[in-house]
Amino acid sequence: MSARKLAAGLGACAVLLAAAGCGGSAPSGAAGVAAGRDEGPVKIGALHPVSGANAVDGQQMRRGAQLAVDAINAKGGIRSLGGRKVELETGDTQGKAEVGQSEAQRLISAGAVGLVGTYQSAVSTNVAVVAERNRVPFVMDVTASDAIFSNGYEYSFRVQPGSAAIAGAAARYLKEVSQQAGKPVKKVAFLHEQTDFGSGAAEAFTAAAEKLGVEVGPNISYDALTVSDLTAQITQVKASGADVLAVAGYYRDSLLAAKAIAAVKPRLNAVWGVSNGAYDQPKFVTDGGALGERYFSTNYHFDAKNQQTAGLRAGYQRRYGAPMRTGAVLAYDAVQVIAQGVERAGGTDAEKVRDAIASSKVEPRTVGTGPIAFAPNGDNKNALPVLMQVQNGQVKQVYPAEKAESKPNYSVTWRS
């Protein structure tokens, strides 16, 4: 009886949760494009997860987009349209793909000439479909997955470097930095969370590293949702004799990995974050303290050497009382891309705006090799992943040299 009761309970629970998950998304039909686009302010849609588990980043990004709109209006709005103002229409994806989809539809129906978003690949995948169907440009700020860009979509663009680009750069930087330090990398152990994000990073890194003649193994994965300790996994790294440990994970699990590394002290020359959700975050330095010192991370990043980025971030700090994260800077860039598209198209016709975006060049506030310019598949061809390192409690850009704030220190604290 008891087992049956529990089973019944678990079943009821699953049904309820499923029902709760389905709620709240009311698709408003596919028609209704271009309602009142020609009058009033030019509307740009911003889709971010401002509630739920990723609410902090979602809020950051929405504010980043708002700062971009304010900056454009302060400079006199869209000049080619006689100084029409720009307005941000916001939507909350709640971190759910189906909510993101219906919100995207809503923003388009409300007259958005373009969308920015969405922080999560799964949500962006759905929004990209809506954008394509409605022929409205969708400029992604944070979206790691490369799969969206292999569908031949014409209305999807992305500002951040993709997952494969980051992993490839991580392998290349590792080889170069380790050689410059006189300790050329031999064998890399790869620890990653097991969904598309971590596994994709591991695969791309392995492919790139093997081309450079660097051995990768063992490849250890874990479930980021349930993992509560990574000591055994780090012991496995220690036993394997690898001289570098690459980590691709989210915030919580990457912090767990750092704790385990400090406990096990494997014989490494470096800890190497790849698209890591923690190792280039100031919060990681606060939470981890000495744990994270000298950790490397290859990722997209706001351009710390750019004066305008510094001004933007200072403004954010003044207005919102928190440091501006890279995601928010990317959202700022994405809004600028759409606004400049409208400016050059000289109108709010979404298809003309799309063509203008496809051929546009926008100065980024994030690290790049040049202005934001899109390849035929919609990816930003000048996006540049940058290597960062925690040095004396500060996240510093250290490589490549032209973007470096200080020199990389290729070592770990427990073996100096």
Add this chain to the structure above:
Amino acid sequence: MSNSGTKTEPPPAPAVRRGPLARLSPGDGTGALLKRAAATGGLVAVAIAIALIKSGSGLVVWQSVVTGLLMGGLYGLIAMGLTLIFGVLDIVNFAHGALLAIAMFIAFGVVQGTGLHPYLTLLVAVPALFLIGAVVHRGLLSGTGGASLENQLLITLGLSLLLENGLLMFFGAEPKNVALPGDFQFSLFGAVVSGARLYAFLGAIAIGALLFWLLRRTRFGTAIRAVAANGPGAELVGVNVRRVHTLTFAIGTACAGAAAVLAAPLVTVTPTLGEQFNITAFVVVVLGGMGNVAGALVGGLLIGLVEQLTTIYMDGQSSLLGVFAVFLIVLFLRPQGLFGRRS
């Protein structure tokens, strides 16, 4: 229900005891129990041996075993509260994980606000959770509204959603950390043991022992067991059943409070953290035999081990895969759990 001798000091598990009371004690004949314990131990030894062959590194397996046992103690403590509530009140408490999260935020808040040593927050979090448990039971579950199974499920599930989203609203989604001052680690035959994990493990064992003592050796514990065995019967001999129910529920949630404080330095504190532990705790409860407090501790240790060994057996798989494989096998072979009795 032939049992009326609950007032005497318990002899070593007399075989005549029948009915749900036995859920609170491990015994249905010491011999059979020993046999099952030996079989379980044997299987664990075989599993470890296979892991040794699979990984080829003694150190890795040894570290996994140590880590698994340390984590398992904590799982056991979380599950103990759950199994107590189930054994005595027959309530499947889905809000257990959310209450755990509440306790962690209390610990976090007190450490932030007063700079107290994290473990001293036990003095705040445990009574607080005891009170919350009592209020929840009195306010929501003990009335007629909480009488039916469906209502209990909806109430506890609804409560968990309410608590989690309340935490999200007040504290935000930003993950928080509780640092343990003076944390250290040492090597146990090559395996790394961190102080925080060892303390959590020892604390879990101690609280488990305390709970066991309370149930077996005190008048109040006897009353709890009497209510579990036969509510109307207990009422007839003068036990205030409603009060015992409320206190038992409160003790169960206080266990979650203690577990939360012990675990706080080990995890990143987020409002949704309860979910992570809830699933595991339910598996442990069923595995150990529903309502069996000692079984919950042993079940916790087992699940901790299974989690770690799974990552060796099937690298790249969720450790929950192994946990549920073991869960299904146990349900198939012994539906009443490893240490439960047929009812």
